[in-house]
Amino acid sequence: MQLHVDPNSPLPLYAQLVDQFRQAIATGKLAPGDALPTVRQLAVDLRVNMHTVARAYNELSREGLIAMRRGLGTTVVARPRPPEPEERERRVSEIIREALAEAAALGLSSEEFLRALTQHVREQT
Template sequence: MLIQLDFESNDPIYQQLVDQIIEGIARKELQPGEGLPSVRSLAADIGINLHTVNKAYKQLKQEGYILIHRQKGVVINPDGVPKADEDFRQRIEKSLRPLIAESICRDVSEEEFIKQCKQLFETFKGGNT
C-alpha cells in the first residue's frame, strides 16, 4: 500500500496516515494479520517525524484496527476490525451532520449526496481507487 500525504492540507499528517491505513483495510489492500512497518521505518520512508507515526498507530490501536506486539511488531488486527457499536454509530452521525448541513447550504440534493455516498461505498467494497 502506498501512503500519499498532502503536506499542504489542513488535515493533520497523523490523521491522513490513520485515514489511509483504514482505507487500505477497507479496500482489502491490507489483510488481517499483515505486518505494517515499524514506527521508525515508516517515518523514515515517508519523511515525517516518528512521533507523528506513533500518534497515528496509537489511534489505530485504540480503535481496534491494529495490534502492537513487542516481538511481531505492528500488525493489522488478525481478528478483523471490531464491529460497529453505539459509540461508532454516534461518531458517524457527528461526522455526517456538518457535511449534510453544508451540502444543504450549497444546494447539493439529498439524492446527489446519497449517490456520492453509495459510489464511495462501492469503491471501498470493490477494492477500486
C-alpha cells in the same frame, strides 16, 4: 501499499495516515495478520517524524484494528466490526450525498454523475 501525506493539507499528518490505514483495512487491502511498516521505517519513507507515525498507529491500536508489540512490530488484528444495517444505511446515504455534491461542484447533474459511475462500474468488470 502506497501511502502518502500532504504537509500542506489542513488535515494533520497523523490523521491522514489513520484514514489511509483504516481504509486499507476496511477494504481488505490489509488483512488480519499482515504486517505494517515499523514506526521508524515508515517515518523514514514518508520523511515524517517517528512520533507522528507512532501517534497514527496508536490511534488505530485504540480502535482495535492493529496490535503493536515491542520487538515484534505492528500487525493488523481485525477488520472493523461492520455497522448495524440502520447505521450502514445512513452512511451510504452520506457517501452518496457527498459524492453528488462534489460532482455538482464540477457542474455534473445527478443523472450525469450516475451515468459516469455506471460506465465506471461496467469497465471494471
